[in-house]
Amino acid sequence: MVARKSATVNLRLPQTSLSNLARLKDRVERRRPKPKVQPRAPEYYQNLIDQHNETTVKANYADSTKDNLQDIIDKFSRFCAHLPKRRPWRTIILNCSKGTTIAFLIHICEVDRVKKRSTIHQYYLRFKMLFNRENGRHMDTNDAKEALAYMYGPLTRDYDLDITVKEKPVLGVDDLLLLLNHHWARDTSTFPTERHRVQFALILLLLFATGCRPAELVDANKKKKMRRWPGLEDDDICDGDVDDNGFEDAEVGADADFGFDDHDSAVADLGSENDGNGSDDDVAMSDVETELRQFDALCYEDVRLLVVRNPVAGELDLLAMEVKLAHHKGAKRRPKPTIFFFTEVDDPIFCPITHLVSLVIADEAFEAPSLTTAERVFEHKVWGPVVSTPLSWKQEMLKTPIFRQDEKAADGVGTSPTPALTYSQFRDCLNRLGLAAGFLEKLTSYCFRRGTANVVDRTATDAVRDQVMRHNPNSAVYNGAYINERVPFDVLSAVLERPSADGILRMLTHMSLMRDPRAPVHVPDDVLAALPPDPSIVDLEEQRAQLKAGAYRIQGTEVEAEVRRLTAEIGTARTRRRNIISEEYRADYFRRRPLEDIERQNCGQQEDEYIEPVVEHQIPERAQLAELICTHVADITPQDIVARRIHSADHQIAIPI
Known part of the structure; x- marks a missing residue:
């Protein structure tokens, strides 16, 4: 056998610095097995058995669930105060009968002035949860059915409850293009920093490309404050949060996804758990870090940016991105992260990678010191x-949220180094964008989620659709909550056996069908002045005036607390009334405008030419970016596509952020 000659290959390993050695040593030490606990005396375990046999371990619900339970406890306590013997609510709910449940629902309708049956249904579900929690068992099936039948029958009829279902608009790619074009080129609203504009556009793209909920990208937790649940404080609770499938008022209806989660299905995962001493193979590299994340939002460690070798020889290598969404609904009870892959998009307005690169360069988050420009990032080649080739982040940036708040600094306003963007800030920007773009329906994050679900349902299997939407397999949540109410199929053409009008049908099934960019965003002052004052607000103002008795300063007086309470209540009432007036005035415009156009056309009048208002951007870089990113260019070479993407990222970086 002829000996094979081979040349010596000099493997060039990366240099190991002292910091890398220290980090390597730390990671090795963290993976050391835990020391075994010495066996305890038999009496110790027998005492544990006796102790837990005599006590009831109640679930430690999430904060939002505790808020909902405390709310129903407060309502039930007020109801119990009207009963003859005025017994504590816990005593009454332990012996709760069918009549007590029905009387409580009637009390809610009378005292809380509920208008919709779906709201009463939510209170009923919370009351059943409270009953289960206090009694350790479910409500009697027959009693629950009769209470539900009373709610859907006499209660709905006697109190004239609204049973209509709110529309669930679906966003399409054409609608997304309209929103992004308006956001970059036509939006006249201002942000504290222009970085907010870039990261807001990236959030919109991720919402549409992943179908995620906003809590998976931004911080949806309530403000850190002293939270107290008087009705829940004396409970013996266990460790670990339990999600209640979300009884949030903002998700009343099928969008809440309640009733479909299988609480016992987690048992199926026990087989994959490590039941022995463990092995190194069962420990993921990301699990060796013990530093806790401060915010439940998308952080740098959840995103991986890669340069991938182009399968076409001679072409530039491509950028790809992995996004791991781990803060899904029920993540604390049953974590199941989902990883999405992104590649470069020719049109930079739709390219999440371009937006991310601009934010990363602005944050100086690349671990490689030389990656300081978009050109070096997009034109990097794969060697070896x-x-x-992964473009890794700095170690200190891994726990940093990508989407962050703005904060005041000595030289003005800048981007905060750590606090994540809150859901309320994102929601306000989203609502404002929908109004400014002229959409009839309110623009919410669920419009994006429903749009993604319908697109994936048409092109992928049910298993992939459920994975994208983070639904349990075969749960039928999509068909019950996310399917487009407007049937995306030309049934008439099918039964008549004629060609279908797919182009028109596509336009008819999405949100932009009723869009009107001329729709007013604010109510004119003369209209506000012509409306009569709200009697309830006038009454509150009179009460405050009587307490103040003409005095300007109330600090330190006996009436200070009551005056401040009335002032806060007046401010809340004014805001609520102003929002109602704005919504009704805008809805009235969409009703009146078509009628006026019809009458003017039939009277022989000429159409008024609509001229888009000229928007002059004060920041030159933003004007250049709007012209570049909102202009669709066809039939260009791959080199020009990369150059256009680089210029777009450079302009985003150049905007003062």
């Missing part, structure tokens, strides 16, 4: 016998 590998198919990809």
